[in-house]
Amino acid sequence: MPERRVIRNISIGDLIHYRLPVPGVLSILHRISGALMFVLLPLCLWLFDLSVSSELSYQQLREVAGGWFVRIVLAALAWALVHHLLAGIRFLSLDLDLGVHLPAARRSAWIVIALSLPLAIWFALMIFGVL
């Protein structure tokens, strides 16, 4: 392993050199995915409104969700939900004192990533009509 630079009081420039451990990556992604879903909550409600209001609005939803930009946003939302959900289950188990030691915590962080990325890709492929 290469020598680690000791970094204290991180400034923006140090972020390139700072190697955040996997549980840390998971944690910041949990934040980012949560914030993304918070910001896009009205979009979700609007789509839900279209989906349940009438036969006509349901067709309208299919048209709206057919646009490439909306599809990208929906794929991002799908990733956010899957990641937030799986990482959330991990955080809940950590709160219950399950897997709090470093090796177990690292392993479960990798498991979350190993599950969430393929699942998100699978949802994205469905959203883009590939599957």
Next chain:
Amino acid sequence: MSIGARRLVVGAHYGLRDWLVQRASAAVLLVYLIALAVCVVSARPIDYQAWAAIFVPLAMKIATLIAFVALAYHAWIGMRDIWMDYIRSTAIRLVLQLGTIIWLAACLVWAVQILWKV
């Protein structure tokens, strides 16, 4: 409340409550999502009729509304934590926190309106 020999935790004590509510609301959302997934899978093939029919029973409306309240509270604590961590200016932070509450409250009212229209 003191923890250990040195650490004295003082304050309004709503931190622990919020922390706990965030976990409890997460559990509520998890259960709701599983229940919804079961409903969707058993209603296949999904077209408009089958999808909308899921939200017709009063029990499902209530469950969905409870899940949405849990979501709003959960999102409030999460966003509040984000503002507290990154926004140093008290004035800007308070404005953002107030905006978050209004944003979530508006979404909640909208969710009620959508649900009871089905």
